[in-house]
Amino acid sequence: MNRTQSQQIFARAKELIPGGVNSPARAFGAVGGEPIVFDRATGPYLFDVDGNRYLDYIGSWGPMILGHQHPAVLAAVREAIERAFSFGAPTPGENQLAELIVEAVPSIEMVRLVSSGTEATMSALRLARGFTGRDRIVKFAGNYHGHVDSLLVAAGSSAATLGVPNSPGVTAGTAQDTIVCRYNDPTDLERTFAAEGSQIAAVIFEPVVGNMGCVVPTPEFLAALRNLTRQHGALLICDEVMTGFRVAYGGAQSLLGIEPDLTTLGKIIGGGMPVGAYGGRREIMQHILPAGKVFQAGTLSGNPVATAAGIATLRELRDRPPYARLEELSARLELGLVQSAREAGIACTTTRVGSMLTLFFSATRPTDWTTASQSDTSRYARYFWAMLDRGIYLPCSQYEALFVSAAHTPELIDETIAAAKESFAKLS
């Protein structure tokens, strides 16, 4: 494929923007080479600045569940722009989006809109600390919740469960209030609560992990999360930024039967525009300024153009649910990938929940970061490029999930499987 324009634009980008990207996930760091510069998108397709077409399995890292340029979303945004870009004041759309979220997710009685998933998780943690008066938070290795200082923390030394910064600029003082536990390990969580329970404000977790590749929780782990937090007076924060409205209209919590105290959302609720949200029990949310004393604010929170895209997207998902079709398409893709890898003699496993799927280059299905990080990332990189050269745009890291959209078709899934067969043949 000719990517001359892309290379020229990206060369200039690297002079203007750190790493040439406005988010490191896009930089192709895990697969090598240079990212592609895109020009436009429609349905399941992306088109780069050189006119090459790709079948999109990233969907802007999750938001584009309906596919690109869905007519209803496009019309809603066009109509909103004609009225105003932004007021910095209440608008009817904020109520409409809040209503849709509250109706879809029973554990959310009240919700605050923000402009990104990071803002949502950052605010939820501050609220949990303000509500409980406690300092400690618990997260899990392999879970990503945005670039919040207190969550950019790696597991501490084996002796201490307290975290250590995993980014320059995060202070030791911040990291020491974060405890990093092992995902799917109830005993580790029990041990942590036994030692620190009275100081823990909240536990935040991905209900279906997307950020170490797709990893699912065990029933025992889910029970430990809910029981231990309730027993020790800590809040359970379910980070559904990726899974919200993705794996089901009610999010992963509706599939897993877990009732968190707070939920964070993003991605799909903006339909591709910048929207995040955090919400939960009314008695907790009422602590947020100006109803309560926990400060949180945002110039473009609830922006009318962004909320218009989110409202149109959620209404489409509510009124014409695509989830059964997404399940069929995604199961077809998963089966095809597994069979193709097996025929090529390549050790792979898959984990899938609805239209969220990861093909791990590993003989064992990961259950936590320790097992996920044993995947053959260099083989994944070669697979990524072999597929890209066949017009299939996959996540540029083994530790991400791919997403099938409602704009995909069985024929396009079969094209993807055919490309995978050719790609696996090049790997073995």
Ligand code: KE4
């Ligand atoms: P944003 O701030 O990027 O909108 O959301 C942060 C976030 C929070 N929680 C979960 C579970 C998330 O997956 C994310 C962001 N996901 C990454 C992809 N795995 C976004 C891609 C990027 O960082 O550019």
